[in-house]
Amino acid sequence: QVQLVQSGAEVKKPGSSVKVSCKTSGDTFSSTAISWVRQAPGQGLEWMGRIIPVLNMAKYAQKFQGRVTITADQATSTVCMEVRGLRSEDTAIFYCARDTGDSNGNYFEGFDYWGQGSLVTVSS
């Protein structure tokens, strides 16, 4: 059974960093990709980046390139996303989501499983 379980809510100061984790179960870690999607309060969905854990290959949306790092730990089947240089506008719920596309995003059949979301609040 596929499950994505995320870490809890965080409150951070502007300029600091946050690391959010997504623990996977089932065969997710060895055969699929994990993306991170941001949702600001009352706003829409924004794709941030993705990793194929078995290849340790990450791809980032241009907007987040250089400020976001996505990593995978095979020992714990956990994917993490770190966001640096936090600003108030980064206050959002961050979701991890699974897809079965290849390293170029081909053969994509949707984000079929999602984590429960992690709220990150950036406030002085």
Add this chain to the structure above:
Amino acid sequence: EIVMTQSPATLSVSPGERATLSCRASQSVSRKLAWYQQKPGQAPRLLIYGASTRATGIPDRFSGTGSGTEFTLTISSLQSEDFAVYYCQQDYHWWTFGQGTKVEIK
């Protein structure tokens, strides 16, 4: 970046009626389009991928059509559990989402 535009922003529909949601891409995305449903306090749920293929467990009252730049999600007979926000997503070049359409009770 491919920009996805959804319309209308809000759709007021009575239970049992049909709902038609639109999504337009800033350039052709072929049939590389997915639809998601999101209810308050929940993660999004995949409904449709490949423009028209229903995801596992999705009722057949949900249907997707379109190709190129114009896409439609139709809910044939709205049930109480269908009132939610719906997002389209292109996967022609990585992924971008539309801003969402809220389907509310009329």
